[in-house]
Amino acid sequence: MNNTIETILKHRSVRAFTEVEIPQSDVDQIIEAAQAASTSSFLQAYSIIGITDPEKKRTLSILAGNQSYVKENGYFLVFCADLYRHEQAAEQHGVDITQTTESTEAFMISLIDAALAAQNAAVTAESMGLGICYIGGIRNNLKQVCELLQTPNKVVPLFGMAIGYPKQIEEQKPRIPKEIIFHENQYMQDNDILNENLQQYDQIISDYYKQRTNAKKNMTWTKQITNTLEHSKRLYLNDFIKQCGFLR
Amino acid sequence: MNNTIETILKHRSVRAFTEVEIPQSDVDQIIEAAQAASTSSFLQAYSIIGITDPEKKRTLSILAGNQSYVKENGYFLVFCADLYRHEQAAEQHGVDITQTTESTEAFMISLIDAALAAQNAAVTAESMGLGICYIGGIRNNLKQVCELLQTPNKVVPLFGMAIGYPKQIEEQKPRIPKEIIFHENQYMQDNDILNENLQQYDQIISDYYKQRTNAKKNMTWTKQITNTLEHSKRLYLNDFIKQCGFLR
DSSP states (O other): OOHHHHHHHTOOOOOOBOSOOOOHHHHHHHHHHHHTSOOGGGOOOEEEEEEOOHHHHHHHHHHTTSOHHHHSSSEEEEEEEEOHHHHHHHHHTTOOOHHHHTSHHHHHHHHHHHHHHHHHHHHHHHHTTOEEEEEGGGGGGHHHHHHHHTOOTTEEEEEEEEEEOBSSOOOOOOOOOHHHHEEESSOOOOHHHHHHHHHHHHHHHHHHHHHHTTTOOOOOHHHHHHHHHHSOOOTTHHHHHHHTTOOO | OOHHHHHHHTOOOOOOBOSOOOOHHHHHHHHHHHHTSOOGGGOOOEEEEEEOOHHHHHHHHHHTTSOHHHHSSSEEEEEEEEOHHHHHHHHHTTOOOHHHHTSHHHHHHHHHHHHHHHHHHHHHHHHTTOEEEEEGGGGGGHHHHHHHHTOOTTEEEEEEEEEEOBSSOOOOOOOOOHHHHEEESSOOOOHHHHHHHHHHHHHHHHHHHHHHTTTOOOOOHHHHHHHHHHSOOOTTHHHHHHHTTOOO
């Protein structure tokens, strides 16, 4: 197994960082690596906003649900879907591309482009010995996040990424059995096999939590995700993303 | 610079592969690495379908716009947004989570989860000396792709990935200047700076194409993306994705 695969398999989210800032040259390397990712039709339909202002970090951490590691880290990035510069570019050529940029397809392209770039950034940071944590919590209050970051129409902040020197390393959470996330040639729709695998996985996750918490936490995967998904969150997003000029 | 960063920066899409199949152990490693990526709220809201049946590859390549490298490669993966197993799991606990799974937020989570996993797969493959190419073309005919892969409700194939031993290595396309894709603390909305950078980038891309094609291709980035975005593609997607149980 090569170093790259080792780095990738060693991943776990880090939620406690030292206050040591990441050197600018490392940040530059992370951004360069992000930009090296594949991009749909060469569109590069995303932007990255680096947050260095402590006051903005503090505000973001509150907006993202009071997560301390949003303000206490070595660097903080926000990845955005971005078709703003494309509309500017088309305008230079006298072409209106709004019908395309506001389509579901364009939104999907932007999300995928942004996520591919982000994962390159994550792996790069981890290969340097840094830890990372994705922050979906910025979608709790996207209107305020947009105001804080002064994003124009056709730009939507999607998620943040806290990066820094780990203060505490957590254990890796076991993933879903390959048997039910990987399919060959066609989607495996046999619910007996699915449920059998979910049951096995529930046991693995239950054991994992028990071991980690001295038997205090008793939770399976199916129960955990049912709890998470039982109450809908962020239902304002459909309207808000339309307001930003996407998904119309 | 470590090996991982070198691998990431060396990326270019490969569109011509030898017919040599990738060993199963390498495919397994790629899938394991994909699964190691971060996932929102531990949901793991994606599936990966490996296509080994030559007839299915051939059909997919036609559906994706007659791209030869969809059928001629060492392995082909399809990454899907997937909340099917979550609905099954919640049902076991007697809870209806449809309001959540059909939300825009859930669709975003699934897309991001799938893309993070995919980029881990891409970097892993490239670290093994393999080449990759993302295939957005499967979104040309998603209904037929779903039928071919027999995906249930709450599963949407998002993009493919051709993997294999490169037969031909292409040059790397220069990326957008960091100055306009990276912003510090707030989105840079100065259109004079934007246009100046776009102009510089147009020159870089124009030079790149001229050099690659013996001056036959004369194209700037702003012109290229304007051409791409002038005519809307895949406008059926909004309706189709709703039919699949998302984005309602």
